[in-house]
Every structure is written in structure tokens, then in C-alpha cells.
Amino acid sequence: MIKLQIVDGSLQISNGGSVILVAPKNSCAIDVLALYDAMPFIVIYNKYLGNSTVIFNQPLANCEDSTGTPFSANTFIDFAEANLGFDTTGGGGGSSPFKYNANATGIEPCLGSNNASGYLSTIGGGSGNTSSGIHSTIAGGDCLTADGDHSTVGGGISNTASNCYSTIGGGKLNTTLANNSTVGGGYGNGAFGCSSTIGGGFYNRIYCSINYNSQYPFVADTIGGGKFNTICQNNYIAYNATGGNTISGGYGNIAIPKYGFTTIGGGKLNFVGSYGSTVSGGANNESSGFYSTVGGGKVNVSNGNKSTVGGGYRNVVSSAYSTIGGGFCNIASSLYSIVGGGLRNIANCVTSTVGGGRENRASNYATTVGGGLRNIASGTSSTIAGGSYNISCGTNTAILGGVSNNTNNFGCSMIVGNGITADRACTTFVNNLSIKNIPTSSAGLPSGSIYRVGNLVSIVI
DSSP, X not given: OEEEEEETTEEEEEETTEEEEEEEXXXXXXXXXXXXXSSOEEEEEETTTOTTOEEEEEEGGGEEOTTSOBOOHHHHHHHHHHHSOOOSSOOSOOSOSEEEOTTSSOEXXXXXXXXXXXXXXXXXXXXXXXXXXXXXXXXXXXXXXXXXXXXXXXXXXXXXXXXXXXXEOXXXXXXXXXXXXXXXXXBSOXXXXXXXXXXXXXXXXXXXXXXXXXXXXXXXXEEOSOBSOEEEEEXXXXXXXXXXXXXXXXXXXXXXOSSOOOEEOSOBSOEEOSTTOEEOSSBSOEEOSTTOEEOXXXXXXXXXXXXXXXXXXXXXXXXXXXXXXXXXXXXXXXXXXXXXXXXXXXXXXXXXXXXXXXXXXXXXXXXXXOSSBSOEEOSTTOEEOSOBSOEEOSTTOEEXXXXXXXXXXXXXXXXXXXXXXXOSSSOEEESOOOOOSOOSOOTTOOTTOEEEETTEEEEOO
């Protein structure tokens, strides 16, 4: 064991009867904080040269007093107070930079206006700091408050850690007001939800109004950084108090989910509002259906459950499982409807599809417009491959392409050409028909097939 004692006005340290250090006691200062580490140490340094001039550093468990009694943290502090000038009043003149608080329950710097009033609380330095929670800690800085039990403020200015196990790394005007909440740094950030985290940035906020009678409350929201981002979770549904909402960064993004697990990757002024919804980036996008997604772009809306907008500008998906790939001002407003892209296209019936083009509409069950301009597929299971100003309005009708064709409500009619209006059902209409490689014999042909003999065309009966 290593023995520490006062001999002839000096601190004498010996090991096995051999003196290993003699130092004037009025030059010795102790690091009180080291006595409360996970493995307590006695650390003594020269107070005139600063705390980087350590003259003795040994585990507390290896040290004893002049009577051979092993030191504890409290008995060593008593020894320092009595023999090294350890100052409990803060009046100066002591050799240690730290002192007990008025109730001898916390440790704070001797100088300055700090107050470690919590039981076993600690203030490492700075001024105007208050550490009033049990086992709370302030490392340094100015005008800091750690009033939650086991709360920590690393530094900065005017930060407040106000609930159990909450942490602020640094920065200015940051606040934690919920259990296990964390602000890494930045300016004006507030983590007010349980287990919430704000990495940094400027005026980011996490709020939570949770029903703590829920059987499984879980709120672990995260804002990585950025500016003016907000997560606000409101949940009063028993057994479903969840969280896990994330805003990675960006500016003015808002997540207000009913249940949780929403994500905003970044961008500007984006909004997510339902369970599992995502906006990857872009600006002014909204994703508010369950598991809905907006990949990016600007002013896009995906508010059907499990709906998707890949990107583009002013696209709207408003029904479940519907999708818009991109483009401008497209609408997919019915179950399983799809618009691939293009301009002002509309798919507004179940399983309707517009591949692209401009101002096309698929407006009945299982209708399809591949592309083109101002085509309308309005008959059940009708199809327009392309072209412009075509209307496929009968059941199971189709227009290959061309301009201004109309199936005229005749079912199973087909049009290949321009300016054709159907006048009967189950018929294919063309402007002109050119048949190449006509068979020259009826042998092996089914009924209804055509063949020619010389210049005569015949039909197999």
C-alpha cells in the first residue's frame, strides 16, 4: 500500500517504507472528480503550474493514511481538506480548485457562481451553472442547468437538461425535457420527447404527447441536424405508443405521425404524417398515408396507403397502392392506379394506367393509355397505345394510335388509323388495308382465313 501523510508541513508519500515523493502541501491540488470515476483514482497536481502537471496518480484502492487505514473517497477528501487546505467555503486560499456544496452532497469549483446542489452532483468549471439533479453533471461552460437525475451538460451556454438521464453535449440555448433525451449541440434545439435525439443544427424540435398508460410506450425520435425541423408525435391509443421518427436534416421539415416510424431524409419544408411514411428529400412534399413515399421533387403529395410518388413537380397520389413515377401535375387517384410520368395525366379508376405523354386520361377499370396527347380510355379494359385526341370508350376496345379516332361505345371494336369512328361492335376498323404474303391455297387454313387463286381472293368457309 502507498501511504500519504503530512510530515513537517509537507505531503510525504511512501511505498513500503521508502519515501517516493515530498512536496510542500500548499502547492498541492487534488482532482476531486477522479475520486468518483468508475475506477476511483487519487490525482494530485501542482496548483501553481496547472492540472496538467500531475505529480501523483494512483488508484484509490492502493492508498492508505498514516495509520495504515485504506482511504475511501470521502476520507481522502477529509484528509485533503484538513491537511492540503481543501476549501469548503469557497473563500479561496485552498489548494484544490473544487469544494463541497453547502450540504456536502456535491462537488463544484471553488471560484465562480456555480451551485452543485444535487446529491453527488458535479460541476467541473465555468460560471453561473446549476447542477441540482441527483448524480447530475456539468463539465463546464456558463449559465448551464442539469436538474434532471443523472442528467449531463457537457458545456456551452444557457443549456438545460431537465429530466432523468438527459444529455446536452454543448452549443447554446438547447433544452432536453424528457427522459433519456439528447441534444448534441447547435443552437436553440429542444428534445421534449422520451429517448429523443437532436444531433445539432438550429431551432429543431421534438415533441411528444404520449399516453404513458400504454402497455408498450416507445418513443425514440431523431433529428440529425439542419434548421427549423420538427417532430411532433401525438398518440393516446393504448398498446400502440410508438416512435422511431427520423428527420436527417434539411430546413423546416415536419413529422407529425399518429403512430410513428416516419422518415424525412432532408430537403426543405417537407411533411410526413402517418405510420411508416417517407419523404426522401426535395421541397414542399407531403407523404401522409400509411407506408406512403415521396422520393423527391417539389410539391408532390402521396397520401394513399402504400402509395408512391417518385419525384417530379405537383404530382398527387391519393389512393392506396397507387403510383406516380415523376413528371408534372399528374394525378393517380384510385386503387392500384399508375402514372409513369409526363404532363397533366390522370389515372382515376381501379388498376388504370397512363404511361406518359400529355393530358391523357385512364378513367375506367383496367384502362390503359400508353402515351401521346389528350387521349381518353374510358371503357372498361380499354386501351390506347398512343397518338392524339383518341377516345376508347367501349368495353374491351383498343386504339393502336393515330389521331381523332373513337370507338363510339361499340364493345370489342379496334381502330388502326386516323379519323375513324366505329359503327359496330367486335370489328376492326382501318383506313386502308394492305395484306402481304396472302396464301395461294386453302390447304391447312382454318375457317375465316383468306387466300388467293390468281387474282381472286377467297375465304375459307
